[in-house]
Each structure stands twice: as structure tokens, then as C-alpha cells.
Amino acid sequence: MKLLRIGISESDLLQKANQGDEEAFTLLYRRFQGPIYRYALQMSGSAELAEEVTQDVFMAVIKGETRFDPGVGTLGGYLVGIARNHLLRSKERNAKWVSIDEEEDQANYYDTLISSQDALSDLTNAQAIGLLQKGILGLPEHYREVVILCDLEELSYAEAAAALGCAVGTIRSRLHRAHAMLVKRLRYPEQETAVSPKLKPSRCLV
Amino acid sequence: MNCQEFESIIRDLARDSDRSSGLWDSAGIHLEGCTQCSARLADETALESGLRQLASKARDIGAPVELEARLLIAFRRERDFRQAIRFSGWRLFGWRWALAGGILVLLTLALAWHRSPKWGLVPASPGTQHAKAVPVVPADRPEGAGGVGQMKEPARKTLLANSRVGVELRRSPPRQVTPVRKVGKTIEKQPTLKDLQAETAYFEPEVVTEFIPFMAVGEIFPEEQQQLVRVKLPRSALEAFGLPVNRERVIDPIQADMLIGEDGLVRAIRFVH
Numbered sequence: 001m002k003l004l005r006i007g008i009s010e011s012d013l014l015q016k017a018n019q020g021d022e023e024a025f026t027l028l029y030r031r032f033q034g035p036i037y038r039y040a041l042q043m044s045g046s047a048e049l050a051e052e053v054t055q056d057v058f059m060a061v062i063k064g065e066t067r068f069d070p071g072v073g074t075l076g077g078y079l080v081g082i083a084r085n086h087l088l089r090s091k092e093r094n095a096k097w098v099s100i101d102e103e104e105d106q107a108n109y110y111d112t113l114i115s116s117q118d119a120l121s122d123l124t125n126a127q128a129i130g131l132l133q134k135g136i137l138g139l140p141e142h143y144r145e146v147v148i149l150c151d152l153e154e155l156s157y158a159e160a161a162a163a164l165g166c167a168v169g170t171i172r173s174r175l176h177r178a179h180a181m182l183v184k185r186l187r188y189p190e191q192e193t194a195v196s197p198k199l200k201p202s203r204c205l206v
Numbered sequence: 207m208n209c210q211e212f213e214s215i216i217r218d219l220a221r222d223s224d225r226s227s228g229l230w231d232s233a234g235i236h237l238e239g240c241t242q243c244s245a246r247l248a249d250e251t252a253l254e255s256g257l258r259q260l261a262s263k264a265r266d267i268g269a270p271v272e273l274e275a276r277l278l279i280a281f282r283r284e285r286d287f288r289q290a291i292r293f294s295g296w297r298l299f300g301w302r303w304a305l306a307g308g309i310l311v312l313l314t315l316a317l318a319w320h321r322s323p324k325w326g327l328v329p330a331s332p333g334t335q336h337a338k339a340v341p342v343v344p345a346d347r348p349e350g351a352g353g354v355g356q357m358k359e360p361a362r363k364t365l366l367a368n369s370r371v372g373v374e375l376r377r378s379p380p381r382q383v384t385p386v387r388k389v390g391k392t393i394e395k396q397p398t399l400k401d402l403q404a405e406t407a408y409f410e411p412e413v414v415t416e417f418i419p420f421m422a423v424g425e426i427f428p429e430e431q432q433q434l435v436r437v438k439l440p441r442s443a444l445e446a447f448g449l450p451v452n453r454e455r456v457i458d459p460i461q462a463d464m465l466i467g468e469d470g471l472v473r474a475i476r477f478v479h
Contacts (some may be wrong), residue, residue: 017281020285020288020289022278022281022282022285025277025278025281026274026278029274029277030274033268033269033273033274034265034267034268034269036269037267037268037269038264038267038268041267042264050269051269051270051273054269054273055273055276055277058277059277059280062277062280062281062284063284128256129256129259129260129263132253132256132257132260133260136260147257151254151257151261152257152260152261152264153261154261175217176213176214176216176217179217179250179253182253183249183250183253186253186256187249
């Protein structure tokens, strides 16, 4: 298989894949499966759901259901947008509400727990990184997705705005607020988790 | 720069490690006098560092390999399905065209068949077609005026059979008419006078009288080869044969067919309108 289509544009790649070019589809999949899978995984915390969402996104490509406009944004952002829609639909279909207390029992890919009092001062520590992952997963959904897209997947504000269907200013403000929340959670983790154990705060993993 | 303005650029400052850039100039002055913002920047920088590590760590995470294999199978199925649909679409398209073409050809043939002269009854010049004489008796023909109707049966038959009559058939008969005889074909069974009248009623576009024999000339020989000649006569000639004459058109000529025997004498005459 010739994978030397370096210069080919994303829209051409998508068009060729839609026309039945297997090589183009393979290239497209290998280029975008990672960001889509990671986005779905970090948004849902479920590897199974992330795989399902990734499959749904590429099935949409296979069936030619995509309406990508290169003038609006990048293909990566567009596909992430499809993944987001699938996640939202999945959330509506079978809402998986998981108590924060139960998260420790889930060994998705958050297998590192924190013991340090101040993780922020030592974020090179693997445990601190684990706490950061937990902190991201604990963010409200609309803050979480901008952190995932802009910080972890390193999309530009414009690309993230296109993927999420909102204004660039909204992305900026959400990201700023999300960072403030993460700093607070990492600096004072005991405050975040021991607020009210009886209330059993819960959040949506999907 | 105040703390609010500093907060708006704190992420850019945390990501920008190059402290010689212009962004740091104004922010540096603010940081010297604001410990709160300095601590905030330190936290943000640590967070950015952690996020970058997390991003690099997560970069290796991808969908399971089996997913690619499953998707490729689905891709091939979908491609084959589309090709099959396209092929069947073309086949259906081709069949439609073939059917439409067939219908068109049939319609054309039907139209041509309907418009063309049928059964070989093409317009012919008088005297070239062999057909039976048409003994049409006019309704106003006075009884006892003489003619074929009064001739003896064998002689009448002979006259009818041997006459060369120029019959112009200018239109085709309706399809329902079945008694058809092709030109020049020998008819084994001699039709009766009634048959002839019924048959020729369709084909005879001209109104003719019956043949009126010239009895003064002599006998009509059955074996004699006779010839039919069309002539124009003054309308008053009708009177000589006991036929009514329109006085207003008495000067107009009238056509007549003269049956001439082998000796050149007229055997019979009929008038044509």
C-alpha cells in the first residue's frame, strides 16, 4: 500500500475515501483515529464507548454521510464534531451516571491515584499526572471538552470553535475558567473531594 | 497592566517560555509588584507543563487495532454494495432504454403500416390492373334500359371476367374488410355478382353505371380479348342510353369506359362519374 500521499489535502482524502479508495480511507483513519478516540475516551472515561464512537465516526465517512466544508474548518475538527454529536446521542440514549466515589473502582485508564497533598507543585510525578487526568474528567462537560481539544489535542481556538460549534471567544473564556478550576483542584485536592461526602456528588461520564 | 488584564494573558504567558518576547515586557512590570499574579502564573505554568506531559503521554493512545480491521471490512462491503447498486442502476437504465426503444420501433412500424397502402392495392394507371368489372347499377337507372344486368348469365359472366377495367384505388379500405384479392392473382373460385358488388363497393372510388352493350354490333364472344378505353363524351350521350341528364350541366363532358372487341368495334359502354 502506498502511503506516500503526504501532499494530499484532507478534503481530497475524504472525497477519495467516499469514492471507494481504500488507501485513502486507511490513510484518513490512521491520521484521525487517535484524536477522535482520545477525545471520546477523555470525555467519557470509557474505552468501550470511545471505541464505539470512533467506529461510528468512521462509519459515517464510509457511508458518505459527511458534509465537510473546508472553508469552515479542518477535517480533524469536523470529525471531532461528529464524535461529539455521537457522544451526546449516546449520553441521551443510555446515560451513564457514575458517582465520583465509584471512579476509583473504575480502572479505565485512570489507574494512578494521588497521595501528594499538592500535586501542582510536582506535575512531573506520574501520580500527579494521574490526578490531573482525574481533574480533567471531573470538569463540567463544556469545560472538559475545551481542555481536551485545546490543551491535549492542541487544536487552535478556531478549530475547537468549529468542532464545538461556538465562538472563539467562548472557547477562550471556557478554557480560562477550566484552567482556574484545575489549578484549584490540584492545589487543594482535599477540598475538592471532601466537600460533602454524604451528598455523593455525581457527574456524567459520557 | 492591572491584574484583570494580566489574567487575560496568563495562559499565553504560561505557554510562552521565551521571556524575551514583547508579551513579557509589560507583564514583567506587573509581576514585580503583584505577588498574587506571580503565584497565579506559577500555577498556570505548572498546569501547562502537566497538560503538555499528559498530551505527550496520551499521544500514543489510539483506537484498538481490531477497529481498523473491522472498519476496513465495512468499507469494502460498502464499496461493493455501492458498485452493485451502480451496476444494477445502469442495468435498469439500459433495460429502460431498450424497452423505450422497442416501444418506439413498434409504434413507428404500426404507424407506417397504418398509413401505407395495404394488400398491394397501390394506385395504378387505368387499364393495367386485372380486376373484375364493377356492375354497379345506379339507383335511378330505369328498368329495361338494357345492360349487363339484362344480359344472359354466361355472357354477363364472360363480359365481367374478360373485361380490362382500370380501377383507381385512392385510399385503403378499413382494416376490418377481409375480402381481399391481390392484383394479378388468379382467383380459382369465380365470385358471384353479389360478392363483386359488396367487394368493390369499398374499392371503387368512381361511380359507374353498368356496362351497356351495343347489341347492334353483334354477339359478345366469350373467348374474345376485349379492351377498355376511357373516353370523354358529351353529357347528352347519356340520353341515348336512357340515362337521366342534368340539363344545367349538359355542356360538360362526361367520362365513359368503352369495351372494345378484337375487331375494333365497341361492345359495351359504361359511364363514369
